Amino acid sequence: MTELVVKNVQKWLGGLQILKGASFTADRGSIVALLGASGSGKTTLLRCIAGLEQPEIGHIRIGDKVAMDSDKRILLPPEQRNIGLVFQSYALWPHRTVKENVGYGLKLRGVNKADMDRRIQHILERLGLGHLADRYPSQLSGGQQQRVAICRALVYEPRVLLLDEPLSNLDAKLREEARYWIRKLILDLEICAILVTHDQTEALAAADHILLLQNGRIVQEGTPHEIYSNPTSFYAADFLGANNIARGKLLSMDGDVARIGGEGWELDGVVRERQGLSPSVDAQAVIRVERITIGDAPGPNRLEMQLDDSVYLGDRWEYRVRRGDFAVKANGNRRLPGGKVYAEFPPESVWVFPAAQG
Numbered sequence: 001m002t003e004l005v006v007k008n009v010q011k012w013l014g015g016l017q018i019l020k021g022a023s024f025t026a027d028r029g030s031i032v033a034l035l036g037a038s039g040s041g042k043t044t045l046l047r048c049i050a051g052l053e054q055p056e057i058g059h060i061r062i063g064d065k066v067a068m069d070s071d072k073r074i075l076l077p078p079e080q081r082n083i084g085l086v087f088q089s090y091a092l093w094p095h096r097t098v099k100e101n102v103g104y105g106l107k108l109r110g111v112n113k114a115d116m117d118r119r120i121q122h123i124l125e126r127l128g129l130g131h132l133a134d135r136y137p138s139q140l141s142g143g144q145q146q147r148v149a150i151c152r153a154l155v156y157e158p159r160v161l162l163l164d165e166p167l168s169n170l171d172a173k174l175r176e177e178a179r180y181w182i183r184k185l186i187l188d189l190e191i192c193a194i195l196v197t198h199d200q201t202e203a204l205a206a207a208d209h210i211l212l213l214q215n216g217r218i219v220q221e222g223t224p225h226e227i228y229s230n231p232t233s234f235y236a237a238d239f240l241g242a243n244n245i246a247r248g249k250l251l252s253m254d255g256d257v258a259r260i261g262g263e264g265w266e267l268d269g270v271v272r273e274r275q276g277l278s279p280s281v282d283a284q285a286v287i288r289v290e291r292i293t294i295g296d297a298p299g300p301n302r303l304e305m306q307l308d309d310s311v312y313l314g315d316r317w318e319y320r321v322r323r324g325d326f327a328v329k330a331n332g333n334r335r336l337p338g339g340k341v342y343a344e345f346p347p348e349s350v351w352v353f354p355a356a357q358g
């Protein structure tokens with residue numbers, strides 16, 4: 001069931017158009033990640049949904065309520081939108097206890113004390129914080145503070161939970177755990193969550209659906225697997241994964257099959273973005289690091305290269321190989337001696353795009 005509808009949302013700030021017509025829907029029991037480079041408009045879009053920014057144009061429906069509609073001049077304030085909000089900083093009040101932090105909004109809304117206590121206790125227990133109800137934020141760990149912030153957002157029983165970089169203040173281990181339990185919580189509660197993040201791993205692991213933003217536009221959307229394995233633009237291909245970028249000229253193109261080459265190297269690949277590509281124009285290929293294999297014999301789409309170094313990364317080795325100016329990284333599971341190697345670039349993993357403009 002669709003819980004959130006965002007249609008053609010446009011927003012100007014300081015004379016600049018920050019959102020250029022964002023449209024998407026989100027279902028109950030699912031997590032949608034807004035992913036994109038810094039300044040792409042993720043937070044602004046989240047703030048428009050929350051009612052903290054007023055889009056000049058657009059339509060937003062939350063549950064069965066229209067939250068804003070520029071044609072009908074509807075604009076509900078945040079407290080009437082049935083949303084829960086969690087900020088990166090958690091924004092807890094330092095002089096209020098956990099219980100008071102979680103219940104403050106209910107108090108403002110005039111919920112009676114018995115009902116309020118019941119709801120606070122219920123959500124604190126649910127997130128494993130029942131025993132900390134009388135502590136102050138400074139007496140909690142970062143992970144516990146984050147749980148309190150989430151309790152505070154959930155105590156209203158919102159239809160939609162809006163999370164703005166909620167994990168970025170946690171260390172790597174806690175972040176991984178939090179990704180997991182937040183996802184489970186949202187699916188268990190059968191609510192809908194919108195997660196703003198610039199961290200691709202977080203979006204891939206936590207979301208059911210990813211919206212990739214670039215300059216105020218949603219340039220691609222899909223499941224994490226679709227976005228990772230089937231990018232439709234250089235921006236999308238380069239934003240996700242660990243990549244090698246090979247810059248050269250397009251040597252030939254036949255349907256989706258292309259050949260790209262530079263100084264002393266040529267590779268077969270597949271066309272990922274057709275516009276602006278024709279033989280002999282400048283082109284670039286994105287090749288995921290994990291797709292390149294290092295061998296010791298020539299073969300199709302293999303280049304003779306020089307292995308400069310094997311770098312130990314704990315769970316794998318990273319090989320630094322080059323042929324003249326053409327340098328790439330590849331992965332493997334053992335240290336290799338430096339010297340002559342053959343690097344294989346599977347053609348289906350050499351994604352060819354037109355060269356960047358300007």
Ligand SMILES: Nc1ncnc2c1ncn2[C@@H]1O[C@H](COP(=O)(O)OP(=O)(O)OP(=O)(O)O)[C@@H](O)[C@H]1O
Nearest residue numbers: 013014018036037038039040041042043044045198
């Ligand atoms: N109040 C404002 N006045 C003018 N420009 C603004 C204002 N707030 C944000 N912007 C601009 O809007 C653009 C989008 O900002 P936004 O914070 O939505 O991006 P973001 O994708 O969330 O970035 P980040 O990951 O860095 O938080 C940026 O170029 C930013 O400089």
